[in-house]
Amino acid sequence: MNDIKVAVLGSDGVGKSALIVRFLTRRFIGEYASSSECIYRKRMSIDGRQLNLELYDPCSQPCEGKSTLNEQIHWADGFVVIYDISDRSSFLTAKAIVHLIRELHLGGTKRDTDSVIFLVGNKQDLCHMREVDREEGQRLASEGRCQFYELSAAEHYQEVVLMFSKMVRNASLGGKAKERRRRPSGSKSMAKLINNVFGKRRKSV
Numbered sequence: 028m029n030d031i032k033v034a035v036l037g038s039d040g041v042g043k044s045a046l047i048v049r050f051l052t053r054r055f056i057g058e059y060a061s062s063s064e065c066i067y068r069k070r071m072s073i074d075g076r077q078l079n080l081e082l083y084d085p086c087s088q089p090c091e092g093k094s095t096l097n098e099q100i101h102w103a104d105g106f107v108v109i110y111d112i113s114d115r116s117s118f119l120t121a122k123a124i125v126h127l128i129r130e131l132h133l134g135g136t137k138r139d140t141d142s143v144i145f146l147v148g149n150k151q152d153l154c155h156m157r158e159v160d161r162e163e164g165q166r167l168a169s170e171g172r173c174q175f176y177e178l179s180a181a182e183h184y185q186e187v188v189l190m191f192s193k194m195v196r197n198a199s200l201g202g203k204a205k206e207r208r209r210r211p212s213g214s215k216s217m218a219k220l221i222n223n224v225f226g227k228r229r230k231s232v
């Protein structure tokens with residue numbers, strides 16, 4: 028079975044956990060207290076293929092064994108980079124993350140990198156407090172060759188599921204995931220390495 032690793036990145040409070048929990052449980056949880064980074068696991072069937080999805084949710088607080096952004100980027104097959112449409116500074120952080128991913132992923136083919144970064148403007152329900160225009164998001168997405176979405180973890184369910192499902196499909200077709208499929212013995216040692224790097228709890232939902 029193929030393992031797909033997706034890192035959900037963005038600054039504090041943009042709704043990373045809310046989007047992940049919405050996707051995995053259908054529910055929107057208003058206050059999600061988390062004091063450590065974690066990996067959520069889910070089995071999925073995409074285009075008739077069974078996949079093991081690992082979703083990495085970083086912790087914004089300093090915590091023991093916390094991984095660096097570079098480590099997170101090297102670990103993942105795909106990236107969901109989130110900002111809050113009502114918080115301009117979160118958009119600037121998202122921009123920096125997109126550029127860093129592109130820089131560190133230059134080893135992959137252009138096509139792979141194109142389709143495995145999704146830029147998400149979350150909290151679309153707060154459009155009366157909007158600080159980032161949709162067009163700005165679209166511009167950054169085309170500059171960074173990302174797919175672009177505006178969503179609300181609070182109000183959308185189907186859209187959130189569609190976005191994550193598409194990410195998993197694209198990541199499973201991308202370079203690193205493909206390589207693991209071709210070389211199954213390599214995947215074991217890679218999994219070990221990741222566990223050592225992150226040394227974190229795993230959750231199944």
Ligand SMILES: Nc1nc2c(ncn2[C@@H]2O[C@H](COP(=O)(O)OP(=O)(O)OP(=O)(O)O)[C@@H](O)[C@H]2O)c(=O)[nH]1
Binds near residue numbers: 045058059085151181
């Ligand atoms: N209105 C609105 N609030 C949201 C939405 N998504 C998340 N929130 C709220 O934003 C706050 C932060 O959400 P989290 O999911 O904890 O954000 P996070 O990015 O995981 O934050 P850290 O764990 O600090 O990195 C919470 O109060 C959520 O209820 C949304 O779509 N709309």
